[in-house]
Amino acid sequence: MPVRKVLVVDDSPTERFYLSDILRKHGYAVITAENGTDGIDKARSDAPDLILMDVVMPGLNGFQATRQLSRDPVTQKIPVIMCTTKGQETDRVWGMRQGASDYMVKPIAADALIEKLRAMG
Numbered sequence: 108m109p110v111r112k113v114l115v116v117d118d119s120p121t122e123r124f125y126l127s128d129i130l131r132k133h134g135y136a137v138i139t140a141e142n143g144t145d146g147i148d149k150a151r152s153d154a155p156d157l158i159l160m161d162v163v164m165p166g167l168n169g170f171q172a173t174r175q176l177s178r179d180p181v182t183q184k185i186p187v188i189m190c191t192t193k194g195q196e197t198d199r200v201w202g203m204r205q206g207a208s209d210y211m212v213k214p215i216a217a218d219a220l221i222e223k224l225r226a227m228g
Contacts, residue, residue, distance in 0.1 A: 108156065108228065109156070109228035110135065110156040110157045110224045110225075110227055110228040111135060111136060111156050112135070112136040112137075112138065112153070112154075112155045112156050112157075113130050113135050113136070113137055113138070113155055113156065113157050113158070113159060113224070114137075114138045114139070114140060114146065114149055114150055114153065114155035114157070114158045114159070115127055115130070115137060115138070115139045115140070115158075115159045116139075116140045116141075116142070116143065116145070116146030116149075116158060116159065116160045116161060116164075116169070116172065117139075117141075117159075117161035117164070117190070118141055118142055118161060118163075118164040118165060119161070122161065122190075122213070123139045123141075125215075126159055126190070126215065126220070127139060129215075129217045129220060129221070130220075130224075133221050133224075135224070138153050138155055142164050142165065142166050142167060143160075143164055143166060143167030143168060143169060143171060143172030144166060144167045144172070146158065146160065146172050146176075147167075147172055147175055147176060147179075147182070150176055150182045150185060151179070151181050151182060154185075155185060156185070156228070157185065157186050157187075157188065157224065157227060158176070158185055158186070158187045158188070159187075159188050159190050159220075160172060160173055160187050160188070160189050160190065160207070161189075161190060161191055162189055162191035162192075162193050162198070162202070163191065163192065163193065169189055169191065169202075170201060170202060170205045171205075173187050173189065173202065173205040173206050173207050174205040174206060176206065177205065177206025178206070183206075186208035186209075186227055187206060187207045187208055188207065188208060188209040188210070188211060188223060189202040189207045189209070189210045189211065190211050190213060190215055191210075191211075191212065191213060192212065192213045193212070194212040198210075208227070209223055211223070
């Protein structure tokens with residue numbers, strides 16, 4: 108199934124704008140959330156085709172939110188790409204264990220992001 112609607116979950120307004128701008132310029136519909144809890148709610152209500160998930164956020168972090176999404180029958184089929192400054196291999200492995208489909212380290216290159224989305228669809 109092609110990716111058309113993307114949920115961007117990031118507590119940074121700058122990052123949300125940057126990622127949303129890239130996605131919209133390539134024809135994707137974008138939904139945004141400012142934290143993990145809001146991200147889970149929007150994943151359940153708006154049924155995005157893919158989620159870009161930050162890790163370092165106040166409250167429910169991206170690892171916790173991804174784990175909840177991957178265990179929820181309503182959202183478990185939605186692929187999650189973690190987009191984070193946490194670049195250690197242990198972080199990547201942990202993210203994948205929580206249910207992420209892929210892991211990208213910030214700053215996110217527009218071409219690399221679009222390539223990953225096209226490969227998933």
